[in-house]
Amino acid sequence: MSQTISWQENEINHLVQWHSESGARPPRRIVPVNDTLTADEALKLAHEGAGLLWQGDYQNARQLLQAMTRRLDKRTARKKEKNSQENIRDVFNLYRLGQAQRARLLGMLLIRIEPGFNIALRRAPDLQQACAQVYAHTSAFVVSLRELLGVIGAYEWRRNGVPVPQAGGKIHPFYGVFSPVRGEYLQLLDQAPLPETCQTAFDIGTGTGVLSIILAKRGVQRIVATDMQERAVECARFNIANLGYEQVITVEQRYFFPEGKADLIVCNPPWLPAKPSSPLEQAVYDPDSAMLKGFLQNLPAHLNRNGQGWLILSDLAEHLGLRSREDLLEWIRQAGLTVLERHDIKPHHAKVADTTDLLHAARKAEVTSLWRLVVQD
Incomplete structure (x- = not known):
């Protein structure tokens, strides 16, 4: 109205x-x-x-x-x-x-x-x-x-694009779609060892499509990316076509998982469990960690045998007292998953060095991790 x-x-x-x-x-x-x-x-x-x-x-x-x-x-x-x-x-x-x-x-x-x-x-x-x-x-x-x-x-x-070396070119973010300006998590995705068999992958909450593009560049042959936002779907399709991966990556507008199973499923959910004050904040704030929990709970049903789930997540929420590491590990356990390996990297954005920032201590201590998850035997 x-x-x-x-x-x-x-x-x-x-x-x-x-x-x-x-x-x-x-x-x-x-x-x-x-x-x-x-x-x-x-x-x-x-x-x-x-x-x-x-x-x-x-x-x-x-x-x-x-x-x-x-x-x-x-x-x-x-x-x-x-x-x-x-x-x-x-x-x-x-x-x-x-x-x-x-x-x-x-x-x-x-x-x-x-x-x-x-x-x-x-x-x-x-x-x-x-x-x-x-x-x-x-x-x-x-x-x-x-x-x-x-x-x-x-x-x-959008016109100039954001250079992303791991994607082999520029990513063009649309208005309202989170821009891949924090390169540390892209570095993690580019360097983490792929599953021994990795022909198919799902990218949950794709945004600009950058994670799917990096996986395609690494040789994954068929990828389905999903996002619930129409602008994100349009943005991802544009970037995928612009970098020549439209034959490898399909983008679907849906909240979570596509139909079927995959060898690898990646997700970079909003990092802070708080209520967004506007639609534009939905890429940052995840009320009650709903997307994070939903990804973990539904992951086992969509993984092929010996498949892996990759959760990309900052621990900033832990330093802000919004979520504990024990909470995260318990949600992983309850989902029937176990941690195969965790890859960590320190962020290097400008706010880390801004001592005038009210949240400086938390930002300085922040670590971004790629959790490689597998289904418990």
């Missing part, structure tokens, strides 16, 4: 469709604003629940958003000092709450997009191609500037 926003300007009533990829509800009221608005005034109105419909220069809107962000980040820095001695799990919950509040406030700066994905603002760039990859509207609609900038960034990622 589509939602709308309305406001009155010059005694004229306006009614326009509202769109939010994150599922955010439309603001309670709309205030038309322009270049005279300051960042402090904007944040005050945002705190009051007002959506700020921008009618000034487009580039000035971007500068205003940056100024609002700087002010919020300063407030967050003060809170970090205050909460630095809290329990790590409480710190994580406060961190998520702060991120959600930050996103809500910054999301109050709005842009109207006209039919044909045109923006009728001074110095507005041509965003037709970027918007056409995400939005399906034929009439005018309103989005947050923050979301629109995310769409633009995703368009550039």
Whole structure:
């Protein structure tokens, strides 16, 4: 069901469709604003629940958003000092709450997009191609500037691609599909020894299709990749065809396992057992570890004799107090599985070295593992 926003300007009533990829509800009221608005005034109105419909220069809107962000980040820095001695799990919950509040406030700066994905603002760039990859509207609609900038960034990622040496080329992530920017888990997949017999493989929750492509490059002859998200299915099919593996890899839209059995089944589920605050967070957060547990419980029924299941998982949740290693090992045991071998690697992304990050200690201790699982005799 589509939602709308309305406001009155010059005694004229306006009614326009509202769109939010994150599922955010439309603001309670709309205030038309322009270049005279300051960042402090904007944040005050945002705190009051007002959506700020921008009618000034487009580039000035971007500068205003940056100024609002700087002010919020300063407030967050003060809170970090205050909460630095809290329990790590409480710190994580406060961190998520702060991120959600930050996103809500910054999301109050709005842009109207006209039919044909045109923006009728001074110095507005041509965003037709970027918007056409995400939005399906034929009439005018309103989005947050923050979301629109995310769409633009995703368009550039998709156009330029992400170099992945293990895949033999570039992977092109679509908007809303998790990008393979953390190369350590790809290195694990590329180096772990394959089962003695490995003609077939399943890739559960394929995303961009990068894991399937690496397995195909390693010589697996038939691979079925699955994902429940339509965008992910389209993204995986694009990357697979672009790198020449469409005769080896089939992509199906489904939640978990395809029909039949395989010699190798890989899964890189969301790493943190928490509730996503938006659809875009589903690649990161797995409520109650539902996908992780589901993969383990159903794995034995889909493995060929002497087959292996490869679980790629960070232990960040353990360092945040969200899941214990004992929990994971017990779920593996309950599924009738045993650990053949575990391959570990330390992450090397920028946040590991960011000492200002509230979760720095947990990120610094993080290890990503590839668990090679087999059915118990």
